[in-house]
Amino acid sequence: MKKISTLFFVSFAGLISLHAEIISHVQIGDLYYNLDTDAQTAEVTYKERFPENDSMIVANIPSSVEYNAQTYPVTGIGEYAFNSCMNLTTVTIPNTVTTIGNAAFFLCRSLKSISIPNSVVNIGNSVFSSCDSLPIINNIRYADTYLVEAIDKTLLSYTIQEGTRWIGNSAFSWCENMTSIIIPDGIISIGSYAFNCTNLTSINIPNTVTDIEEYAFSHCRSLASISVPNSVTNIGKFAFESCRSLNEPIYNTHIFAFLPTSYSGAYSIPEGIEYIAGGAFNACMNLTSITIPNSVTNIGDQAFGYCRSITSFSIPNSVTYIGNDAFWSCDGLTEPVYNAHVFAYLPPSYLDTAYTIPEGIESIAGSAFMYSEQLTSVTLPNSLTYIGENAFFYCKLTSITIPKNVTYIGVSAFNRCDSLTSVTCLAAIPPTMGYDYSMNISVFGGKYPDGYHMTLYVPAESIDLYKAADQWKDFNPIIGIDAPEEHEAVENTSVLPAASTTKLLHNGQILIRRADRTFTLTGTEVK
Numbered sequence: 001m002k003k004i005s006t007l008f009f010v011s012f013a014g015l016i017s018l019h020a021e022i023i024s025h026v027q028i029g030d031l032y033y034n035l036d037t038d039a040q041t042a043e044v045t046y047k048e049r050f051p052e053n054d055s056m057i058v059a060n061i062p063s064s065v066e067y068n069a070q071t072y073p074v075t076g077i078g079e080y081a082f083n084s085c086m087n088l089t090t091v092t093i094p095n096t097v098t099t100i101g102n103a104a105f106f107l108c109r110s111l112k113s114i115s116i117p118n119s120v121v122n123i124g125n126s127v128f129s130s131c132d133s134l135p136i137i138n139n140i141r142y143a144d145t146y147l148v149e150a151i152d153k154t155l156l157s158y159t160i161q162e163g164t165r166w167i168g169n170s171a172f173s174w175c176e177n178m179t180s181i182i183i184p185d186g187i188i189s190i191g192s193y194a195f196n197c198t199n200l201t202s203i204n205i206p207n208t209v210t211d212i213e214e215y216a217f218s219h220c221r222s223l224a225s226i227s228v229p230n231s232v233t234n235i236g237k238f239a240f241e242s243c244r245s246l247n248e249p250i251y252n253t254h255i256f257a258f259l260p261t262s263y264s265g266a267y268s269i270p271e272g273i274e275y276i277a278g279g280a281f282n283a284c285m286n287l288t289s290i291t292i293p294n295s296v297t298n299i300g301d302q303a304f305g306y307c308r309s310i311t312s313f314s315i316p317n318s319v320t321y322i323g324n325d326a327f328w329s330c331d332g333l334t335e336p337v338y339n340a341h342v343f344a345y346l347p348p349s350y351l352d353t354a355y356t357i358p359e360g361i362e363s364i365a366g367s368a369f370m371y372s373e374q375l376t377s378v379t380l381p382n383s384l385t386y387i388g389e390n391a392f393f394y395c396k397l398t399s400i401t402i403p404k405n406v407t408y409i410g411v412s413a414f415n416r417c418d419s420l421t422s423v424t425c426l427a428a429i430p431p432t433m434g435y436d437y438s439m440n441i442s443v444f445g446g447k448y449p450d451g452y453h454m455t456l457y458v459p460a461e462s463i464d465l466y467k468a469a470d471q472w473k474d475f476n477p478i479i480g481i482d483a484p485e486e487h488e489a490v491e492n493t494s495v496l497p498a499a500s501t502t503k504l505l506h507n508g509q510i511l512i513r514r515a516d517r518t519f520t521l522t523g524t525e526v527k
Helices: 460-468
Strands: 022-028 031-036 041-045 058-060 064-067 070-077 090-092 113-115 140-143 146-150 157-159 180-182 255-258 265-268 287-291 342-345 354-356 377-379 399-402 422-425 455-459 478-481 502-506 509-514 517-520
Touching: 022 064, 031 064, 031 070, 377 399, 455 460, 460 478
Parallel strands: 041 070, 058 090, 090 113, 157 180, 265 287, 354 377, 399 422, 422 455, 455 478
Antiparallel strands: 022 031, 031 041, 064 070, 140 146, 502 509, 509 517
């Protein structure tokens, strides 16, 4: 479960940490650490992917460690850090630690005692799964202030003990008989899938809660009403999915979370809302139009998926972030959806083979052009800095030029673009490339043993950087482009000569030189 201390993603710079210097898996004393030399912080980690450290019984995590005459405060426990430490019984965490990663203590079957300081604001998923020796109080297992899971899943009601701060992911999943639960003040976070309880009829969320994770109340089909306090600053996607008995919108002063799928007609989001949660309007098949106030800055994943009766959509320029698949299967839309900052969606009704994204656009939302199989050419603006995951998945692009200001490209952005034969990236520093380690998927999809069978053109002065950068180095061949002297464009009066040519880079644009003449890629001569 994640605790987000700000409302949502406020900028793409905040989403992406570029070129951090990490010294990995350094042994200091009995533990291993990842050392961030930029932030000068340490994170507890593992020696191997799934450690077999049966000798460790007690882990006293220090507040700081020394390495090469530098002091590193210990601020995190990384994912899998103590995974499968079968004999570990006791863990002490200092109040310098703010994050605990996914599955950090997974399968620590002997773990009986752990202290979680109030400094911790972010706890991942499955952190204490299969920690069978943790104490049980009133049929609920706890790891200090963290509620791990209900033990007897047949009960009609539960009472969470005072002092609990976290309700873990899937804590009450499959408690199908439960109709009520008492949540005390002091709870700050409700984890993903926490209440997958089909007979839960009511629940009171205290105003100490700041975080409700994705799918937290999904499939609570008997839940007739719920109030989200204004203390909540994050609501994950589909938090109220398939809550069929809810017949009123759910929102607080910051976040719009849910519109019943039975809603019909037009709807106006209240003024003051800053974030539309992922899936908030998903499958509202009879929603015909929606008005978004200028206070909205972020739109979550699949926020308007399957809203098939909406025929037009206006996004205010206050919106600077739009999540993945935000308009997936909105078949009634006939025009591209974008504002001054974000390109969000190209509808399937667009049949031209080429598209030019307007100048000024800074980001392309995830899946914006996904399955636009008619597209063979897309022109990206020089203002672009971010390309979302799956952005051009399954397009028939034959080449693509990535502008010089792009710093990040999401996983699978150009996956299954099987007609792609060349990529030109004009960025002096190779953009960071997303990667899905669980599925082994990269930005450009699968590659051959000798690399991607497509040509990569990059600035000549940066060719060594690209040959060393993750994923970029897999292109074969990688060719540098020289920067020519200044030219000014004139009207297109000729076609590109067929004789041998040289590619050049000039002011973020690829030019082609033949003898004493220079052309753009479309054949426009420049002088």
